[in-house]
Amino acid sequence: MDFEIIKEYYPLFIDAFYLTIKLACYGVILSFLIGLFCMWVELHRFKFLRLVCNAYIELSRNTPLLIHLFFLYYALPKIGIKLEAFSCGVIGLAFLGGSYMAESLKAGLNAISKHQIEAGYALALSKNQVLYHIILPLSLRVSITSISANIIFLFKETSVVSVIALADLVYTTKDIIGLYYVTNEALFMLCVAYFIMILPLSLILSLIEKRIRR
């Protein structure tokens, strides 16, 4: 392997790295919000909204992200909704991650004892107050493990967005292979980039997990 040539194209890689992290961060935040919304609906037991949420969870869990992205990027413009590649990527990731987050948050909701919720009502807290002050802190202990697994999963899943011409790590690697004929070096850089991204993330997440579970 010839690492001299890396000097030539590493700025491309840095850009791609930055874009991938940005994409994943937006995706994680949005999907957490979607998950919270599903949990809120579950608590309030709105009939129609619950049906919609469950349908959404089943649909997005059982179909690959690749097809969501194709749909967003190639099919939606045909009916007049034109989105940039970046927002397509974020929406696709949030659509996928939201259902996973909702599942883990709902599992946490089911795991805490009903007395806690009733005690909250007895103190004359409103449903939203109960959710914010009682259920979330308690259930986070249960669901933090699967939430952090979901976050890592989403960071890894960003690799799929390369199909919609978004210059992320995978796309850039393919580009570099085409431009400079340096397959092994570029693939090596790709692996290193994912290690640099995921390793600190999983360490931080496991630290947070330990703190919350203490």
Added chain:
Amino acid sequence: MSEILFDLDIYKRLFEGLKVTLFISFVSIFFSIIGGLILGVFMSLGNKIIFYILKIMLEIVRFMPIIVWLFLIYFGMSSWLSLDAITASIIVFVIWGVFEMMDLVRGALLSIPKHQFESSNALALSKYQMYRFIILPLAARRLLPSVINLLSRMIKTTSVAYLIGVVDVLAIGNQLKEVTLLTSNFAPLYIYTIIFFIYFIICYPLSKISKILEQRWS
């Protein structure tokens, strides 16, 4: 406009691609179940060295996205041995599936209460008999829901094999999109919707079964 939805040729073509998708997923599911069971039992035997070697390998496999593995095997290996895209993707999915499966098996074996091991020792069963008659049947019950879940995840994930040029249902869908775009402006919408529901129809029953089993057996 919507004649694409009722065009049988489209479904025939998509079915050709679906065969490839299902072939890849079934072959890799088959090998991962066998390999995962063996490695999982090894991992739970209590030998520290084996445990840590397997654990590190699991982390390495998990750390990188499947697409990166596909690229590594397909493009990275191409200078030493030339694999065709389907073989390369089967290799990657088998590796991934074996290690995921191993972790599930280990978890299921660890969750079996200690007294089961002790009482089978007290009955003077050999190690093979113990696993064959007591531990594995017990573990299977805890294992089955998560394994079925893994299967639906694997079928879903095989879609990324499209990126290394496997002509699966997505690739065929893209070809059809290009062709039918000439006659109908809404072609991508219809074709992607069809593929969306093809995946849904395959994966939904699996995840439903796993959920039902989980609720019934817990």
